[in-house]
Amino acid sequence: MTMSPGLRKLALATHLTLSVGWIGAVAAYVALDAAAATSEDAQILRAAYIGMELIARKVIVPLAFASLLTGIVMSLGTKWGLFRHYWVLISFLLTIIAIGVLMVETQTISYLAAVAADPTTSAADLRRLGNTLVHSVGAAGVLVVILVLNLYKPRGLTRYGWRKQLSTPQRNSKTSG
Amino acid sequence: MTDPPIAEPYGDDNVIPEPGSKPSMPRWVRAFVIIAIILVLAAVVGFLTGQLGPGGDHGPGRHTGSAGGPALSSAVQPDPGAGAAEAAAAQGWMLSPPRQ
Secondary structure (H helix, E strand, O other): OOOOHHHHHHHHHHHHHHHHHHHHHHHHHHHHHHHHHHOOOHHHHHHHHHHHHHHHHHHHHHHHHHHHHHHHHHHHOOOOOOOOEHHHHHHHHHHHHHHHHHHHHHHHHHHHHHHHHOOOOOHHHHHHOOOOHHHHHHHHHHHHHHHHHHHHOOOOEOHHHHHHHHHOOOOOOOOOO | OOOOOOOOOOOOOOOOOOOOOOOOOOHHHHHHHHHHHHHHHHHHHHHHOOOOOOOOOOOOOOOOOOOOOOOOOOOOOOOOOOOHHHHHHHHHOOOOOOOO
16 A cells, blocks of 8 residues: 555655654753753752653653654555564564653653652752653753764665565666666 | 666675575675674673673663662751752752651
8 A cells, every 4th residue: 555646745845844853842841951960059950850850741742752653644544564674674673662761751740740840859858859861861862862863864675575575576676878 | 766776685795695595794784683692791891790780880680660769878967958848859869758
């Protein structure tokens, strides 16, 4: 099932917008996370934790799922397939892992935000809350890896892709000149 | 406009495998897998040594308010000028301290 060229362009534009938006949202989150990790100011800490939760829940999570969904649509609607090429398969697996970690981490972020939003939380406790920098910076790295894989599309058929290619007639055999 | 051609799909060497033979895994995939294994092992070591576990610096159970509990001491002193509710919350460290 291959999409028409016009539909493929639309799907690609949508997928790129959502995926790059996901990376941008994570970058904004990392900035707040870094502030939470380094600041001693109670007001900055409160604002950072609350902002982290807003970005995570309202922006990153929706973008992550939308990016996964459009990515699956793109792969299944084009000749690339979801399991035929290593770069598609690895991108898919990394996205699943990133979303899994994100969903677990969101609970931590919600807890941090709830504590920070509580007016009875002291400045000393705010400073002890910690941060999620390991996960957020790691997530940014994983997303960049996925982006690079999608841009370069390194060669390599999976065994499944190889079998599928053997079972379909070759139309793109090269001619000299 | 058509889909971009999927050129040279047979791996790094672009050698078309013999019929019946399986394609080899590209070098970049092998390197990727090795790096992934190293990272997973590092994470496992981190969990085992307590750095990444529920009682460590970070991890899923770090701030869930459950058994792992927040990394906040029960002897936290309230800010100067804090009211009775703040003092009670600071002493017991309640997630939802009673509000007046």
